[in-house]
């Protein structure tokens with residue numbers, strides 16, 4: 001049983017709740033090595049996604065992802081809005097007009113999302129960005145031969161470990177890179193939010 005447009009819209013509403021719950025935490029992380037707006041950027045973006053989903057009923061999961069993507073791109077400034085927006089736009093293209101997202105579509109969507117983030121932001125693993133959470137998430141998802149819930153659980157676990165791995169790193173991309181060596185010893189806010197979002201999707205898929 002796959003994830004329909006309706007299921008995905010519900011999953012994004014749940015993700016918006018998680019983002020709101022972690023808004024202050026993400027602000028604090030970004031205050032340490034950035035400009036302190038990451039939690040608010042995402043809060044605004046995901047609340048705008050909920051508003052967009054209240055106003056429209058996209059017919060396919062791909063259309064839901066596209067609506068979420070364009071909302072993030074238009075409503076969220078800074079680095080993360082366009083990066084997450086591009087990720088969701090590529091994910092939308094990857095699932096095409098499929099009526100449901102199953103494990104294969106989810107893996108394709110995650111791979112495409114990572115490709116979009118890298119194409120837009122040019123970060124490599126080890127640069128202390130969301131790429132450090134998303135890269136192992138894609139690898140773990142790809143290695144699973146199982147259900148959608150299992151694919152997302154593996155992705156979420158790997159993203160969490162990947163996010164934690166950013167703590168000792170010196171940032172080479174984004175605002176945190178302006179700090180040089182002083183960026184070491186802090187969790188990257190974007191890697192943390194990627195782990196939170198994947199954990200939310202995994203929890204929704206697990207039912």
Ligand code: ADP
Nearest residue numbers: 038078079080121123129130173174189190191
């Ligand atoms: P801004 O830095 O513009 O205030 P946010 O605070 O919303 O934007 O997002 C910061 C996060 O964006 C960082 O923690 C990092 O994970 C991510 N990020 C920044 N630049 C890049 C990049 N070039 N590639 C991938 N991720 C990036």
Ligand code: MG
Nearest residue numbers: 034035037038
């Ligand atoms: Mg910021």
Ligand code: MG
Nearest residue numbers: 035037078079
């Ligand atoms: Mg900013």
